[in-house]
Amino acid sequence: MKRKFPLFLVFIFGILGIIPFLIPHPVVQNTDDFLRNNLLRILAAFALVLGLGSLLKVHMDKIKRKRQNWQYSWILIISFIISSIIGLFGGVAGTGPLPTSIGSFPFDIQTLYENIIVPLGSTMFALLAFFMASASYRAFRARSFEATLLLAASFIVMLGIIPFGDRISHHLPSLAQWIMNVPNVAGQRGILFGVALGTIATALKIILGIERAWLGGGE
Amino acid sequence: MIAIFLTALFGLAPPSNTTAYDTPNDGGGSITVEWQLSPDDAILEGYEIYRSEDGIDFKKVGFIGKNRRVYKDETEDGKKYFYKVAAVIDTARAYSEATGGVVSSAQWIDLNKINIFIALLIFGSIILYFIYHARRGKEFYLREIAGLKAVDDAVGRATEMGKPILYCLGLGYVEDIATIASLNILGEVAKKCAQYDTKLICPNADPIVYTVAREIVKESYTKVGRPDAFDPDSVYFLTRSQFAYAAGVDGIMMRERPATNFFVGWFYAESLILAETGAATGAIQIAGTDALAQLPFFVTACDYTLIGEELYAASAYISKEPLLLGAIKGEDWGKLIIGTVLLIASVIGLLTKLPVLSIFK
Numbered sequence: 001m002k003r004k005f006p007l008f009l010v011f012i013f014g015i016l017g018i019i020p021f022l023i024p025h026p027v028v029q030n031t032d033d034f035l036r037n038n039l040l041r042i043l044a045a046f047a048l049v050l051g052l053g054s055l056l057k058v059h060m061d062k063i064k065r066k067r068q069n070w071q072y073s074w075i076l077i078i079s080f081i082i083s084s085i086i087g088l089f090g091g092v093a094g095t096g097p098l099p100t101s102i103g104s105f106p107f108d109i110q111t112l113y114e115n116i117i118v119p120l121g122s123t124m125f126a127l128l129a130f131f132m133a134s135a136s137y138r139a140f141r142a143r144s145f146e147a148t149l150l151l152a153a154s155f156i157v158m159l160g161i162i163p164f165g166d167r168i169s170h171h172l173p174s175l176a177q178w179i180m181n182v183p184n185v186a187g188q189r190g191i192l193f194g195v196a197l198g199t200i201a202t203a204l205k206i207i208l209g210i211e212r213a214w215l216g217g218g219e
Numbered sequence: 220m221i222a223i224f225l226t227a228l229f230g231l232a233p234p235s236n237t238t239a240y241d242t243p244n245d246g247g248g249s250i251t252v253e254w255q256l257s258p259d260d261a262i263l264e265g266y267e268i269y270r271s272e273d274g275i276d277f278k279k280v281g282f283i284g285k286n287r288r289v290y291k292d293e294t295e296d297g298k299k300y301f302y303k304v305a306a307v308i309d310t311a312r313a314y315s316e317a318t319g320g321v322v323s324s325a326q327w328i329d330l331n332k333i334n335i336f337i338a339l340l341i342f343g344s345i346i347l348y349f350i351y352h353a354r355r356g357k358e359f360y361l362r363e364i365a366g367l368k369a370v371d372d373a374v375g376r377a378t379e380m381g382k383p384i385l386y387c388l389g390l391g392y393v394e395d396i397a398t399i400a401s402l403n404i405l406g407e408v409a410k411k412c413a414q415y416d417t418k419l420i421c422p423n424a425d426p427i428v429y430t431v432a433r434e435i436v437k438e439s440y441t442k443v444g445r446p447d448a449f450d451p452d453s454v455y456f457l458t459r460s461q462f463a464y465a466a467g468v469d470g471i472m473m474r475e476r477p478a479t480n481f482f483v484g485w486f487y488a489e490s491l492i493l494a495e496t497g498a499a500t501g502a503i504q505i506a507g508t509d510a511l512a513q514l515p516f517f518v519t520a521c522d523y524t525l526i527g528e529e530l531y532a533a534s535a536y537i538s539k540e541p542l543l544l545g546a547i548k549g550e551d552w553g554k555l556i557i558g559t560v561l562l563i564a565s566v567i568g569l570l571t572k573l574p575v576l577s578i579f580k
Contacts, residue, residue, distance in 0.1 A: 021332065021335075022328065022329055022332055022336055023327055023328060023329065024244060024245050024246040024325065024326055024329050025246055025247075025325045025326065025327050026246050026247060026325055027325075029246055043427065044426065044427055047426035047427040047429070047430050048426040050426060050429070050430055050456075051423070051425075051426030051429050051430070051456030052426075052456065054429065054433075054452075054454075054455045054456045055455060055456050055457065055458075057452065057455075058452050058455045061452060068474060069474060117460065117463070120462070120463070120466075121460065121461065121462040121463065122462075123462075124462035124463075124465055124466050124489075124492065125462055125488065127492060128488060128491060128492060131491045131492055131495040131496075132491060134495060135491060135494075135495055135516065135519045135520050136519075138498075138519060138520070139518075139519040188511055191509075191511060191514070191526060191527040191528075192511065192527075193554075193558075194527045194528035194554065195509045195527040195528055197342070197528065197550060197553055197554050197557065198396075198509075198527065198528030198530075198531035198532070198550065199396045199531070200339065200342055200343075201342075201346055201531065201546060201547075201549070201550040201553070202396055202399065202400060202531045203396065204343055204346055204546075205346075205543070205546050206399065208347075210350060210542050210543065210546060211403060211534060211535075211543060211546075213402070213403035213404075213406040213407060213435075213534045213538065214399065214402045214403055214406065214431065214435060
C-alpha cells in the first residue's frame with residue numbers, strides 16, 4: 001500500500017496532465033488550471049515550511065555541535081528571524097501594522113530585497129565573467145582533435161562578429177554566421193529531438209509505474 | 220487620391236461572401252468571421268466587423284486592416300450572433316450582407332492535435348512492446364555512456380578518500396522532466412553511497428524537490444538495508460534564490476571538499492559558477508542537463524556530461540533493471556522510426572508538391 005498509493009496517484013495525475021492537451025473544453029481546462037495553479041501552490045506552501053524547517057534544523061545542529069564555521073549559522077538564523085518578522089508584520093512595502101522605517105530610513109521587505117539580495121545576486125552573477133575566462137582557457141587548449149576543432153571554430157566566430165574580422169576578410173563574418181546557423185543549430189536540434197522523445201518515454205515510464213527510482217527504488 | 224475620389228463618387232464595393240462559424244477546436248467563447256475582400260481593398264483603411272444579437276441592431280465589435288479576411292470575435296457561449304463586415308475608407312462604409320445566426324460552443328476534442336496523439340500512441344506502443352519482451356527475459360544491449368559508467372568509480376573514489384559526494388538537483392521544479400530524471404539518478408547514487416558508507420550532501424533549491432529528494436534518499440538507504448546510516452540532515456533546503464543557491468553550493472564545495480560533484484537537473488547561468496568552483500577543488504564532476512544553453516559550460520568544466528536524453532536513460536543504465544532497459548530500447552526504435560519518417564517526408568516534400576509536410580503541423 002505504501003508504494004501502490006503513490007503509484008496510483010502518479011498514474012491518475014499523469015493522465016490528468018495529458019488530457020488538457022487534447023481537450024480544450026473549459027471543464028477540463030479549468031480542472032487543469034485548478035490542479036496546477038491552486039493545488040500545487042498549496043502544496044508548495046506546505047513544502048516551503050518543511051524546507052525552511054530543514055534549513056533551520058541543519059544550522060541549529062551546526063551551532064550545537066560547533067562544526068566548522070558554525071558562527072556563520074548565527075547570521076543565517078538571526079537574518080531569517082528578522083526578515084520573517086519584517087515581512088510578516090511589516091507587509092511587502094511597509095504597509096503592515098509594524099513600522100518599517102526610522103525617519104527617512106526604510107527597512108521594509110521590498111527595500112531589503114532591492115538593496116541587499118539584488119546586489120548580492122548581481123555580485124555572484126558578475127563572477128561568471130571570470131569563470132568564463134578560466135573555463136575558456138581550459139576548453140581551448142588544443143590537446144585533441146575535437147579541442148582543436150573547437151578552438152578553430154571559436155576563433156573564427158569571435159573574429160567574425162567583431163569589425164576587425166571584416167577587415168581581415170570580407171568572408172569571415174559570413175563564415176562565422178554560417179558556423180552559428182548551420183552546424184551549431186543542427187547539433188542543437190539533434191539534442192532537442194532526443195530530449196523531446198526522451199521526455200515522452202520518461203513520462204510514460206513514470207505514469208505506467210515502470211520507472212520507480214523516484215520512490216527510492218524497490219518493488 | 221483619384222481612386223479615393225472616384226470611389227467616393229461612384230460608391231465603395233463591400234466585402235462579399237461573409238460567413239461566420241463557431242471557431243473549431245477551441246474551448247468556446249469565440250466565433251470566426253470570414254469574407255471575400257472588397258474589390259476596392261487596395262485603397263481601403265480596413266474592415267469593420269459588426270455584430271447583432273437579433274439580426275437588426277448591429278454594433279461595431281472590431282476593426283482589422285486591409286488585405287485581411289478573417290476575424291475572431293469573443294462571444295458568450297449559447298447565444299446566437301449575426302455578423303456584417305464593412306469596407307472602410309474615411310467616413311464611407313460599404314456593408315456586406317448579414318450572416319445567419321451562429322452559436323459558439325466548447326469542443327471536447329482538439330482535432331488539430333490528433334496527429335500528435337497518434338504519434339504518441341505509436342511511440343508508446345513501441346516502448347510497451349519492448350518492455351513486454353524485457354519482462355519475458357529478453358536481454359538488450361545498451362551502448363556505453365561514459366558519464367554513467369563513471370558513477371561507480373566516482374563513488375568509490377569518494378569512499379577511498381573519505382570525502383563526501385555532493386549532489387545538486389539544479390533549480391528546476393519537481394514537474395520538470397530534468398528534475399524527475401535527476402531524482403531517479405539520485406536514488407541510484409544514494410544506494411551506492413549507502414553501500415559504501417559514503418557521506419552524501421544534497422542541497423536543494425526548491426522546497427518540493429527537497430521533500431521528494433529526502434524521501435528518495437531515505438528509501439534508498441532502506442532498500443540496501445542501511446536505514447540507520449541515513450542522515451536526515453544530508454538532504455536539505457538551501458534557498459530558492461538563484462545566485463544565493465550558487466553561493467551556498469560553492470561554499471559547501473570549498474568547506475567540505477567533496478571528492479565527487481553531481482550537477483544533474485535543470486540549470487541556468489549558475490551552472491558555470493558551480494562547475495568551475497568544483498573543478499578548482501579538484502573533484503570529479505559529473506553533470507547532466509537538457510538545458511541546451513548550459514551544456515557547453517558543463518562540457519567545458521566537468522569530467523563527464525550527460526547530454527539531453529542520456530540524462531533520462533541514466534536511471535535504467537545504473538540500475539540495469541530489464542524493464543527500464545526495454546523502455547530505452549523502445550525509445551531508440553521510436554527515434555529511428557520518427558527520424559526515418561521525417562527524412563522520407565522531407566525528401567518527398569522537397570521533390571514533389573504533395574502536402575506531406577502538413578502532417579507535422
